[in-house]
Amino acid sequence: MAEKPTAQGSPAPRSQSWTQRRLITWPLLAALAAAGVFFVAADNTLTSNSYAVCSPSRKIYTVDSSRPQVECILVRDSLVADTGDLADIQARWRAHHSSAVWGPLWLSDFLPWKPSLKVSTIHADNAVVPGLADPHAHIFHYGFKTNLDIGGCRSIDEILQRLKAYVLSHPDVLNDPSRWIEGMGWDQTQWSDTRYPHADDFDAEPLLRGRRISLQRVDGHASWVSNRVLQLMGNLPSEVSGGAVIRDEKGKPTGILIDNAMLLIPAPPASKAQVLEYINRTITDALAVGLTSIHDAEATPRMIAGFKEYAENAKPPLRLYVMGHVESDSYWGDQIPRLINHGVGGRLTIRSIKLVADGALGSFGAAMLEPYSDNPSTSGILRFVPEELSKLVKQFWEDGWQVNIHCIGDRANNAVLNIFEDILANSSATTLMDRRPRVEHAQIMMPSDLERIGRLGVIPSVQPTHATSDMLYAEERLGPARIKGAYAYQTLLQSAKGILPLGSDFPVEGINPILGFYAAVSRLTPDGTSPHGPGGWYPSERLTRAQALKGMTLDAAYASFTEDTLGSLAPGKFADYVVLDRDIMTVPQAEILGTKVLATVVDGEVVYGSL
Structure with a gap:
C-alpha cells in the first residue's frame, strides 16, 4: 500500500509493512547492482521543484476549455505540469518521479522510501485564476503620475490646494521657482463648471504665481500650463498639425494644449534615474x-x-x-x-x-x-x-x-x-x-x-x-x-x-x-x-x-x-497564476470590487504575498 500524505503533504509515519519491505528491497538492490544495473541516488531537488496548489471547493479557473475548473494544479519548475483531482495528480506525479529516477515503474514498489508531493491547499472561499495581464497600460506614466497625482479633484481650487501642498512638502521646489512642477489627472468633466481651466487660474494662489507648471489631463491628451510656461514657449503657431492650442475670444492662448500641441511644452525630459x-x-x-x-x-x-x-x-x-x-x-x-x-x-x-x-x-x-x-x-x-x-x-x-x-x-x-x-x-x-x-x-x-x-x-x-x-x-x-x-x-x-x-x-x-x-x-x-x-x-x-x-x-x-x-493554466504553459481571497466568478456582483490578492506567482515562484 502506498504511503498517504498528511494534510501538510508530509509522509505518514512508517508502518511495520515498510520495515518488512526494506528486508526484501536491500537484497534485491544488491543483486541488481551485482548484475550491472545501476541507479541514480535519491536527490531532494527532484521533489523541491514540484508542488501542487489545491482548492477543496474546486475554485481553480484554468481558462483551459478542456478542463475549465479543477481541484488542483501541479507545478514543476516554472511550468504547469498537470491539472485535475489531487489523487490523480499525485498518482501521475509519483509515476513520473519513480520512472525518471529509478527506472522501471515496477521497481518503485520495492523502494524503502517514496517521495512526497508538497501540497498547498487554499481556503474554500479563495480562488485561483491564471496570471492577469494588462494588454494596454503606460508604465512610465503611472510612475510619473504618482509623483503628483491630481486625479479625483472636483474643482480647480482643490487642484490648487494640492499643488500648494506639493510645493510646501518639497523644499527643492519651494526654494527654486525655476523647477518644473508636473502632474497628471485633472478632468473637467468631473467639475461643476465643466469648462477647460485657464493659465490664469494658477496665479490665484500666490505660492504658484510665476512657476513652471504643466499638468496633463487624465487621458494624457491635453495639458494645462501656467502663464510662465506660455512665456517660455513664446509665440505659438496659429495651427498645429494633429493638435490644437486653445485660445480665448481675443486669440490669446489659454494654457490648454491638445494632442500634438503638447509637444511644444519645453519641459525637461525624465532622467535615466527617474525612468528606472x-x-x-x-x-x-x-x-x-x-x-x-x-x-x-x-x-x-x-x-x-x-x-x-x-x-x-x-x-x-x-x-x-x-x-x-x-x-x-x-x-x-x-x-x-x-x-x-x-x-x-x-x-x-x-x-x-x-x-x-x-x-x-x-x-x-x-x-x-x-x-x-x-x-x-x-x-x-x-x-x-x-x-x-x-x-x-x-x-x-x-x-x-x-x-x-x-x-x-x-x-x-x-x-x-x-x-x-x-x-x-x-x-x-x-x-x-x-x-x-x-x-x-x-x-x-x-x-x-x-x-x-x-x-x-x-x-x-x-x-x-x-x-x-x-x-x-x-x-x-x-x-x-x-x-x-x-x-x-x-x-x-x-x-x-x-x-x-x-x-x-x-x-x-x-x-x-x-x-x-x-x-x-x-x-x-x-x-x-x-x-x-x-x-x-x-x-x-x-x-x-x-x-x-x-x-x-x-x-x-x-x-x-x-x-x-x-x-491559461494548461499543462506545458508557464505557471503564472493569482490566488484571490474570494471567487470573482460566483460572488454577488457587488462584492467583486472588494477582492484582494493573496499571492501573485510567476514561473511558479511567489513574487507577491504567500501561498
Whole structure:
C-alpha cells in the first residue's frame, strides 16, 4: 500500500509493512547492482521543484476549455505540469518521479522510501485564476503620475490646494521657482463648471504665481500650463498639425494644449534615474493587484533604454511586452530594438509599435465623422493625414512589426480599418497571423466597422473602465445614434470571433484589473450606479464573467503572440497564476470590487504575498 500524505503533504509515519519491505528491497538492490544495473541516488531537488496548489471547493479557473475548473494544479519548475483531482495528480506525479529516477515503474514498489508531493491547499472561499495581464497600460506614466497625482479633484481650487501642498512638502521646489512642477489627472468633466481651466487660474494662489507648471489631463491628451510656461514657449503657431492650442475670444492662448500641441511644452525630459524609478514603482504596485504581464502601450527610446537596463540587471518580477513609439511622421522602426524573451529570465519582449490616430473623447480630440453633439464647433483631431498614416503603417508592416494603433473616434477607426483592409487585400492569411494588428481602444465605431474589424481579423484591444468612466457624459457628447456603436464590447467580442483583450490604460484608469473585470460584467460605476440604472449602462454590451476573465488572460496572451505559453493554466504553459481571497466568478456582483490578492506567482515562484 502506498504511503498517504498528511494534510501538510508530509509522509505518514512508517508502518511495520515498510520495515518488512526494506528486508526484501536491500537484497534485491544488491543483486541488481551485482548484475550491472545501476541507479541514480535519491536527490531532494527532484521533489523541491514540484508542488501542487489545491482548492477543496474546486475554485481553480484554468481558462483551459478542456478542463475549465479543477481541484488542483501541479507545478514543476516554472511550468504547469498537470491539472485535475489531487489523487490523480499525485498518482501521475509519483509515476513520473519513480520512472525518471529509478527506472522501471515496477521497481518503485520495492523502494524503502517514496517521495512526497508538497501540497498547498487554499481556503474554500479563495480562488485561483491564471496570471492577469494588462494588454494596454503606460508604465512610465503611472510612475510619473504618482509623483503628483491630481486625479479625483472636483474643482480647480482643490487642484490648487494640492499643488500648494506639493510645493510646501518639497523644499527643492519651494526654494527654486525655476523647477518644473508636473502632474497628471485633472478632468473637467468631473467639475461643476465643466469648462477647460485657464493659465490664469494658477496665479490665484500666490505660492504658484510665476512657476513652471504643466499638468496633463487624465487621458494624457491635453495639458494645462501656467502663464510662465506660455512665456517660455513664446509665440505659438496659429495651427498645429494633429493638435490644437486653445485660445480665448481675443486669440490669446489659454494654457490648454491638445494632442500634438503638447509637444511644444519645453519641459525637461525624465532622467535615466527617474525612468528606472517610475518603472520600479509601477511594477511594485502591479504585482500587488495580481498582474503578471503588462503590455506597455507607448514606450519612447528613452523609456525602452530603461526597460532594457531593468531587464538585463535583474530578473523582472513580471513579463513586459513593450510597444515602441516615436513622435515622427517619418519611418522610425530602426530606432526601436527588436527583442524577444530578452534579459534575465527572458521576460522583456519588443516586437510591436504604437501609432496614435486621434485624441480622446474627454478633451474633444477623438476624431469624429460628424461634429460633437455638445460642441458642434469641432469634430475632433486626426493626428495624421490618412495618406501619410497609410504609408507609415505599410512600412512597419513590411518591416515585420506588429502594428498597434490608438483609435477613439469613429473617423479614426474607419480610417485605420481602411488602411488594414488595403494591406490585407494583398497579404496571405499566414501574414496576418504573423503580424496580428491591433486597434487600441476601438471605442466609437460605425456599425459597419464593428462588423468589419472582426471580418478583417484585426484585434480590438479595449478598456472596460473607459465605458464606466465616460458614461456620465458620453451620450451627451455623441448623441443617441452614435452612442450605440460606442464601448460595444459584447458586439466586438462576437465580431472578433471570441478574442477581446481587456486592459485598463492605467494611469488613465486604476491599475487594479479587478476594476476592469467589474466594469466589463456590470457596466456600473464602483458605487453600483449608471445612467440606465442598476442593470448597467447599455447592459446588452456586458460581458459574462468567463468572457471577462479570458479577455484578461488568454486573449491578452494571443495579442502578444504568447497564447501557447501563457494565458491559461494548461499543462506545458508557464505557471503564472493569482490566488484571490474570494471567487470573482460566483460572488454577488457587488462584492467583486472588494477582492484582494493573496499571492501573485510567476514561473511558479511567489513574487507577491504567500501561498
